[in-house]
Amino acid sequence: MPNPTAAMLVIGDEILSGRTRDANAYHLAGELTSAGIDLHEIRVVPDVHDVIVGALNALRVAYTHVFTSGGIGPTHDDITADAVAAAFGVGIGVRDDARALLEASLARRGRTATADQLRMARIPDGATLIVNDLSGAPGFSMGNVHVMAGVPSIFVAMLATVLPTLEAGVPRLSREVRFDVGEGRIATPLRALAEAMPELSVGSYPFREGDTYGTTVVVRGADEALIDAAVAQLEKIRAEIG
Amino acid sequence: MPNPTAAMLVIGDEILSGRTRDANAYHLAGELTSAGIDLHEIRVVPDVHDVIVGALNALRVAYTHVFTSGGIGPTHDDITADAVAAAFGVGIGVRDDARALLEASLARRGRTATADQLRMARIPDGATLIVNDLSGAPGFSMGNVHVMAGVPSIFVAMLATVLPTLEAGVPRLSREVRFDVGEGRIATPLRALAEAMPELSVGSYPFREGDTYGTTVVVRGADEALIDAAVAQLEKIRAEIG
Numbered sequence: 366m367p368n369p370t371a372a373m374l375v376i377g378d379e380i381l382s383g384r385t386r387d388a389n390a391y392h393l394a395g396e397l398t399s400a401g402i403d404l405h406e407i408r409v410v411p412d413v414h415d416v417i418v419g420a421l422n423a424l425r426v427a428y429t430h431v432f433t434s435g436g437i438g439p440t441h442d443d444i445t446a447d448a449v450a451a452a453f454g455v456g457i458g459v460r461d462d463a464r465a466l467l468e469a470s471l472a473r474r475g476r477t478a479t480a481d482q483l484r485m486a487r488i489p490d491g492a493t494l495i496v497n498d499l500s501g502a503p504g505f506s507m508g509n510v511h512v513m514a515g516v517p518s519i520f521v522a523m524l525a526t527v528l529p530t531l532e533a534g535v536p537r538l539s540r541e542v543r544f545d546v547g548e549g550r551i552a553t554p555l556r557a558l559a560e561a562m563p564e565l566s567v568g569s570y571p572f573r574e575g576d577t578y579g580t581t582v583v584v585r586g587a588d589e590a591l592i593d594a595a596v597a598q599l600e601k602i603r604a605e606i607g
Numbered sequence: 608m609p610n611p612t613a614a615m616l617v618i619g620d621e622i623l624s625g626r627t628r629d630a631n632a633y634h635l636a637g638e639l640t641s642a643g644i645d646l647h648e649i650r651v652v653p654d655v656h657d658v659i660v661g662a663l664n665a666l667r668v669a670y671t672h673v674f675t676s677g678g679i680g681p682t683h684d685d686i687t688a689d690a691v692a693a694a695f696g697v698g699i700g701v702r703d704d705a706r707a708l709l710e711a712s713l714a715r716r717g718r719t720a721t722a723d724q725l726r727m728a729r730i731p732d733g734a735t736l737i738v739n740d741l742s743g744a745p746g747f748s749m750g751n752v753h754v755m756a757g758v759p760s761i762f763v764a765m766l767a768t769v770l771p772t773l774e775a776g777v778p779r780l781s782r783e784v785r786f787d788v789g790e791g792r793i794a795t796p797l798r799a800l801a802e803a804m805p806e807l808s809v810g811s812y813p814f815r816e817g818d819t820y821g822t823t824v825v826v827r828g829a830d831e832a833l834i835d836a837a838v839a840q841l842e843k844i845r846a847e848i849g
Binding site: 375378379380381382383384385386387390391393394395396397398404405406407408409410411412416438439440441442443478479480481482484485516518537539548549550551552553555556559560566567568569570571572573583585 | 617621622628629632633635636637638639647648650653680685720724726758760798802810811814815825
């Protein structure tokens with residue numbers, strides 16, 4: 366059975382303007398790889414309702430799961446929850462369980478919720494909350510769309526809550542072999558290896574360290590014995606180059 | 608006149624697998640903002656021909672410019688140039704000027720080009736080369752699609768070559784005001800500010816430093832006087848909070 370598939374939707378003007386370097390996609394990619402869920406696409410879109418709705422509807426029908434980050438805070442530019450409700454054609458309003466979580470978190474700091482903070486308890490009808498220890502305001506899963514915060518520490522906490530609840534696939538294994546020569550020198554034997562082992566993905570990533578042009582070759586797949594055989598072949602190629 | 612628009616297409620299994628954290632989108636976003644070109648979308652897709660072609664065709668009709676990174680090396684997994692040719696419906700082959708650049712670069716290291724290295728001189732018919740000092744293998748612009756390397760240092764060099772040749776827009780200015788309170792405390796006056804100055808984009812970005820929950824408010828726009836007025840208003844809000 367093929368692995369579940371996934372896309373990520375990053376919602377945030379601050380990424381597109383170059384103000385902030387996204388961290389959540391990198392974290393998600395690693396976690397999904399470990400869980401055997403294949404991440405096929407990442408999209409970053411601005412804080413624009415119609416654009417978010419369009420991207421949600423394109424991605425949620427194409428992949429098993431969609432993970433979003435950003436836009437679920439209390440301010441006027443936090444419009445993700447409304448966009449998710451619109452994409453699914455459901456209503457949205459303050460929900461008692463989300464409100465209770467939010468109010469309990471604020472109470473621990475001696476505060477009561479303002480009308481703006483209550484916006485964070487607005488949940489699309491039919492969604493499941495993503496409760497987490499770091500943030501009183503929960504994320505939520507609506508169908509196959511998992512809606513999480515943009516603040517990296519809270520994104521990490523929310524993903525840790527939701528990921529174990531999803532059906533895992535077969536984790537893809539990977540091993541790396543380093544060559545101290547450029548890609549051009551090994552392209553021919555690499556091509557032969559990739560053609561001989563079509564079940565594996567053979568990636569070639571050039572790097573530069575000072576004056577050295579090198580190549581990291583990454584072999585990925587589900588079959589450990591096959592990966593071992595590929596690595597042995599790569600080490601043979603490396604020895605022959607000398 | 609509205610600013611030119613742009614999308615970025617990152618081509619790379621290594622990003623989607625979590626092996627590599629993309630650096631090029633962050634660099635491009637900052638450079639485009641300075642040039643007054645509005646980056647509307649970033650997509651990361653795998654090394655799969657049909658997926659790359661589909662993304663290129665979706666993005667190149669939607670935006671003034673498309674910038675790609677990755678997949679233009681000499682190995683079997685470098686398939687970007689062929690995907691661009693397919694997206695535009697043109698032929699592709701080794702081009703003399705690209706070959707000359709490549710061979711000159713190799714000659715400086717005492718080498719001649721292998722058949723695999725010559726793959727890097729394959730350029731879609733009608734494209735313009737993106738020559739750069741770092742890499743003998745050029746990128747290229749095909750129509751409104753600018754094809755660059757995935758290695759960050761070479762991506763930076765190629766972008767520095769191509770960006771000054773594109774029509775610039777009005778650089779969006781931005782200023783930040785820091786609040787040492789969470790978003791919930793300032794959401795109401797922020798909303799009022801955003802509604803009073805619809806020409807500006809008012810973004811609210813929570814942060815945490817130790818036990819302090821704070822908020823950075825970013826005001827963006829083209830009109831410096833209006834931004835100054837918004838910043839003055841934000842400083843007034845901050846003073847009132849105490």
